[in-house]
Amino acid sequence: MQAVQFSEHGDxxxxxxxxxxxPEPDDDEVxxxxxxxxxxxxxxxxxxxxxxxxxxxVEMPHIPGSDAAGVVAEVGEDVARxxxxxxxxxxxxxxxxxxxxxxxxxxxxxxxxxIIGEHVRGVHSEQTVVPAxxxxxxxEHVDWEIAAASPLVFQTAWRMLVTRADLQPGESILVLGAxxxxxHAAVQIADYVGAEVYATASTEEKLExxxxxxxxxxxxxxxxNFADAIADVTDERxxxxxxxxxxxxxxxxxxxxxxxxxxxxxCGATTxxxxxTDLNAIFWNQYEIHGSTMGTPGEVDDxxxxxxxxxxxxxxxxxxxxxxxxxxHEIISNREGFGKVVVVPDSEL
Ligand code: ZN
Numbered sequence: 487m488q489a490v491q492f493s494e495h496g497d498x499x500x501x502x503x504x505x506x507x508x509p510e511p512d513d514d515e516v517x518x519x520x521x522x523x524x525x526x527x528x529x530x531x532x533x534x535x536x537x538x539x540x541x542x543x544v545e546m547p548h549i550p551g552s553d554a555a556g557v558v559a560e561v562g563e564d565v566a567r568x569x570x571x572x573x574x575x576x577x578x579x580x581x582x583x584x585x586x587x588x589x590x591x592x593x594x595x596x597x598x599x600x601i602i603g604e605h606v607r608g609v610h611s612e613q614t615v616v617p618a619x620x621x622x623x624x625x626e627h628v629d630w631e632i633a634a635a636s637p638l639v640f641q642t643a644w645r646m647l648v649t650r651a652d653l654q655p656g657e658s659i660l661v662l663g664a665x666x667x668x669x670h671a672a673v674q675i676a677d678y679v680g681a682e683v684y685a686t687a688s689t690e691e692k693l694e695x696x697x698x699x700x701x702x703x704x705x706x707x708x709x710x711n712f713a714d715a716i717a718d719v720t721d722e723r724x725x726x727x728x729x730x731x732x733x734x735x736x737x738x739x740x741x742x743x744x745x746x747x748x749x750x751x752x753c754g755a756t757t758x759x760x761x762x763t764d765l766n767a768i769f770w771n772q773y774e775i776h777g778s779t780m781g782t783p784g785e786v787d788d789x790x791x792x793x794x795x796x797x798x799x800x801x802x803x804x805x806x807x808x809x810x811x812x813x814x815h816e817i818i819s820n821r822e823g824f825g826k827v828v829v830v831p832d833s834e835l
Contacts, residue, residue: 488831489611490811491547495535498812503832506549509615516568516618517560518576521834522634522805523610524553525814525827526667527756532604533815544605550811551610551829552578552603555624555633565618573624575633575790576609576616577641578602579780594645594779601780610808612831622786625794635667635800635826636793641781642753643671643729644789647679650776651727651751655680658725660716660743662732664701665692665824667800668753672729673700674798675789684725686712688821695801695824713739724748734758744773751776801825807832 489506511517529550535542555575558568568574580600581593588596602608602616609616624633646668647653659676663669664685676683677700685701687693693704705715716725724745730736733755740750741764750773767773781789792798803823806814807830814827 487612488808488833489549490551490808490829491549492533493547495533495542498533498815500533501812501815503809503811506547506611509613511560511562511615513562513564514617514619515562515615516558516565516574516621518554518556518574518609518614518616518621519559520554520556520609520612520614520831521630522555523551523808523829524631524635524638524800525811525818525829526552526638527754527818528552528601528604528638530815530819537604542604545607549608549611550603551608552576552601553634553636553638554609554614555630556614559613561618567618568621568623573626573628573633574621575624575637576602576614577620577622577637577783577786580606580617580620591782593782599779610811610829612833619783622790628794630830631802631805631828632793632800635802635828636790636798637786638780639667639671639800639826640675640789640793640798641786642778643668643675645781645785646729646751646753646776646778647672647675647727649781649785650778651729651749653679653681653727656682657727658682658684658720658745659727659729660684660686660712660725660740661701661729662686662707662712662736662740664696664704665821666731667826668731669729670696670699670801670825671798676700678792678797681727684716684719692824699801711739712736713742716743720745727751731755732757734761737761737763741767741773744771747772747774749774749776751778753778802828804828805830807835
């Protein structure tokens, strides 16, 4: 089969689309004919060899990709939930199932938590093999691009807002980077919950999209400091919740945007992991800081149910053949456009 792959970490020129041995499912695994995959910022870090807590050590050549959707081709002996012909999407979180945190029903806190596409072989290839428990059923009316682009960002945003920040109707929330995958999912979920949604992006066009998917107020962070803007529009009060996946470049302004007792929730740090933090502001104002990573199977089911029903919809900014995955990485790194970048096996085009 053909697969996106790289044999060393580095710039986009390490990415190839080439032959790779056909995968075969183990007893608890499913072989999927991939119809579409979607990129995440994670893929850029994985290509560079940067894991959340240090250098990645993956088996080479590595197939990247944490999001994909397709048709079940073959199931392992122990798999009862799926059969050939079923439409499925990949949910990329891997938990051990037996550590203290898994036993407490917190699989995303697993001591051995791994992500398909980051720590183990990913799914951007003509065929892929994944554990049955990492597949979710997709109704047949759902487009492949939508099915591929939804799982990672919507489960991540759902856990951040609904589970970790416990966002309530009528509360105010600021979503940074609303044009990115997680950002545009967070805007939709916040709107669905019934919150007052403030969103930032870098161009007027992106802000229009943010408003279309549910932002009540938009702030162009290139034109003005967003913490000052939040102070202005909230009469110095600030917002109840801030969603920050930007990191170093925005962290202190995010804290400065919070109301007394406010919550900040982070799932990533694309501009750097080591911001300065004013601890006095945290204790005096009694802020809560929540980390969040992906979602539990229950959260995945809850949010994807709403995607399949059309309540939420990932915006597809561009669809490319898998052989142009390097270009997909550039689009994400350069923050071009709004929403998700999808890749399709060249043989499917
Ligand atoms: Zn575990």
